[in-house]
Amino acid sequence: MLPLQATRETFWTISPTGKAVFYVLAAAAIAVLLYGVYARFARYAAGRSDPIDRLSSLPERTLAATRIVASNEGQFDCDLYAGLMHTFVMWGFLVLLMATTILFVDMDVYGPITGxxxxVGGFYLVYQFAVDAFGLLFVVGISMALWRRYATRSDRLWGKHTSLEDDAFVWSLLLLGVGGFIAEAVAIVGQPARAGESVSFVGMAMATGLLELGLTPAGAAAIYPLVWWHHALLALAFVAWIPYAKPFHMLSSFANVVVRDEDAGARLPNVPADLDHTNxxxxxxxxxxxxxxxxxxxxCGRCSSACPAKASGRNLDPRDVILDLKAYRESREDDPVIGRPANAVPGANGDAPASADGDGDDGTVPIVAEEGGVIDAESMESCMACLACMDACPVEIDHLSTFTRLNRQLVDEGAVDPNLQGVLEDAMRTGNTFGEPADARGEWTEDLPFDVADAREREVEFLWYVGDYPSYDDRNRKVARALARLFEAADVEFGILFDDERYDGNDVRRLGEEFLYLELAGHHVETFADCExxxxxxxxxxxxxxxxNEYPELDFAEFADDPMMPFDREEPWNADGEIDVKHWTQVVEELVADDRLGLSGDELDYTVTYHDPCHLGRYNDEYEAPRELIRATGADLHEMPRSRADSFCCGGGGGGLWTEHDEETKPSEERLREATEDTDAGAAVEKFVVACPMCTTMFEDGRKTGGFEDDLEIVDVAELLLEALEVSDTLDPVAADDADGTAGATAAD
Incomplete structure (x- = not known):
């Protein structure tokens, strides 16, 4: 057993000259590190200011980021192996770093001051045990990373930006971990006084092995300087390398989590009213x-593996968009340390760099273009704005903000898909994406057995924003009528805007048409102001x-004097959240909970599954209201493997509803396959339940093109509730409504 004052010599067998050389090299490594970090953050400071205040409440942000990073919650999401691996590596590295810092403080600060x-003693023993324990976790974690990268060769770890830098990073970490243990083991062999240092359990085990191999104390003393210098030089080189390659993510990722916007994607950054502004x-x-x-x-490729566009064979990889921009930026940097040769990075299609004006003289290329840009326009047209990439990202990268910036540039240049251009023109000309007359917007109400109130003429409890597809699309009009009948059955005072309703603008904004979005939003908030x-x-x-999320963020005053904007408003709308904005499932769930619809919970006996719409789930964290309504009908709900935050997009978001793509399998077809093959109920699933008009449209199409017409029916939650009411005799069936039997089925059905 070691004496109370157990300790060891730090620079054992290292000469005073060697010790001095080490300190000089350490100072140089730290200086190189600090300069590199400074250069990186100086480059960020030179970037354009961000529309979101990301530095407010910095202490609280830092504490929250520390919790997120320390728990590795992002890495554990849907990947236990990766979560454990990263936890072992991160905490192993941090504890070893803290151990080195403690030793420095003791030797070079506390010791010289106090003598x-x-x-020593108990502290030293605890220290040694912690170093061995966390060092072992560190090596295990790195070994897990190597296994996944090279043995199982996980697809998401390999891509166009995979390089020797990635290999160097992971192998240098392994060498650091193993090298530290080898140095410890050799020192234990060479220092008989440490023979009983059982707290150093890894070092002791390795020392036993070395003794069995014939290493003597004298031999250990002879080779220790070589082992020690190898480990020390590698460690110092790694420290100096951190800001210039992949290891910098240890700092940049934490910083990114600190300055994250929790509403990123759900609210996009605004465009200033500046004629000189470019995107x-x-x-x-x-x-x-x-x-x-x-x-x-x-x-890490999590965004790539989660992206439904990539899974469908579209020309989009979220990781590559971010890294293509980074590679181009670094190729253009003025700083010779951070940057690279100006012509190091080709265009997105592998072509030689060309200048923005096409002459190729200065090596610049357009940031986004149909051909020859850093980013292909087709990649942006492929994005469904589903937020799967952002939800999967463990370091809070705002992919959609960057994608929207690129889309806005394409709109500025008129480089928009012809189908999308037609939709944008229709929305601008008629106020809806169908190009139909505004006075036809309320025609869907004509088949109802009651009149729907005009919210412009009377006070109502609920101002119902119906939307384009429920107003003009025949299939979704049935959903609108079903929902109207539910409101009527619950004795709700509701009204609509009829021809004063316009397209909401959410998806045209994500397509990059910011000024059309502003026109639509401005019209609506002025209309809302005239209603009670x-x-x-x-x-x-x-x-x-x-x-x-977005109307309250708009600075209408900045555009109020613009003759192109059809509004005079200068005040923000609903900035304090005094007006509740809800999805209909949230409202009806409250009505059901209050027994306003008289459901007993056993009206229907269907086997169903439910698809989480991206904009209701990932965007706004509403998962339970639609499920509660489904359960309220008595239907037997079975979850798909990808549900809630991991839901797979229908393919309709971000303009996907209006475009055609060369896809191996449509997202809607893949989702329906998942419902019928991968869900616990399998082929027993009768109804595929949705809560979004776009989802209804996409899945009705996928049901036909994917050959699922005989397998299951697409129904909205409102249609399922309506059928339950009719079965319960709470509501009489309306023969004129949905006569084809698609929705509002009677008990006889």
Missing amino acids: DSFW AESLEDFTWKELLDQDACTK FETIVCTDPHSYNTMK
């Missing part, structure tokens, strides 16, 4: 947060998202 040492014409257009995003990316109501209720989660 004493605290690195993605050059690198100077990007905000400091977008530059930080690029450096925070660890190439308590709550805005939206049929479509897309409408719900933008009215709840």
